[in-house]
Amino acid sequence: MHNNPVPAQTWSIAELAAEYDVTLRTIRFYEDRGLLTPERRGTVRVYHSRDKVRLGLILRGKRLGFSLDEIATIVDMYDAEPGEEGQLVYLLDQITHRRADLEQRRRDIDETLQELAEVEARCHSDLNSLRGRTAPTHERR
Amino acid sequence: MHNNPVPAQTWSIAELAAEYDVTLRTIRFYEDRGLLTPERRGTVRVYHSRDKVRLGLILRGKRLGFSLDEIATIVDMYDAEPGEEGQLVYLLDQITHRRADLEQRRRDIDETLQELAEVEARCHSDLNSLRGRTAPTHERR
């Protein structure tokens, strides 16, 4: 057996920025908002895998349209320590809310996808008409 | 047969605001951004079912986290006239992009829901431990 088998990889701010395709400004801004807490070596930021994971979660939250405040509560849930009963109950409550939110979003997405499919079908039909295959007999809203 | 069987219902701005739970300011703002184009009777806005539907689509887009500009392109797709071939091809292209976007979102949502379920399971387990049922034997990240 040996200690310290893996030197526990770290990243510079530029490396993280490149990997996730965001600017340095963005990463520093997230830190300012308390979403990231990189180590400091002197004045320089050093990011560990924990920070990297959190950045990934933050960006996924952004893709979902959450505000940074909402993202903060979500991401912090993942890292939450067991704590006392009140904390846990609160956390479960948060989870319930988040889940309801996300399921509403999924319904919205599914509806939108369905309607896009209809618009697409109309387009193809119209294209066929234009190319002289047949007259447009379908109903328009 | 008779003409004008239904007087074609209309709504005031306040009625729409109440129904969708938004402010008058918001509805006017959407008009300012070209998302709504209500009829004018004198100086007063009169909303027809078309406007009402569009407002619903706009708010759904908002729930999905789209910007108003993106929402504009989406909503306008629903109302698009057949037009020439170039237009149709462009529309189909837009649809492709939107669909890719939405499917990415759905993946993000599903991942998040899964992870929330894990956090929830941890919470319940921790609660049981606190209540003295059993010791927490599960792994923490």
Added chain:
DNA sequence: TCTGTGCTTGACGCTTACGTAAACGTAAAG
């Protein structure tokens, strides 16, 4: 006629989520 009630158009304010310099530190390379 006075008082609401509901609508209108500005116009300024505010928050979020960064962009964009400016000015400086540090360490390696030429």
Added chain:
DNA sequence: CTTTACGTTTACGTAAGCGTCAAGCACAGA
């Protein structure tokens, strides 16, 4: 030693999406 690369803080700028007055019109009822 100077340049270059990479990092830092401070701070002002900006676009989106409204909130929030302010001031005024139009019509209905007491």
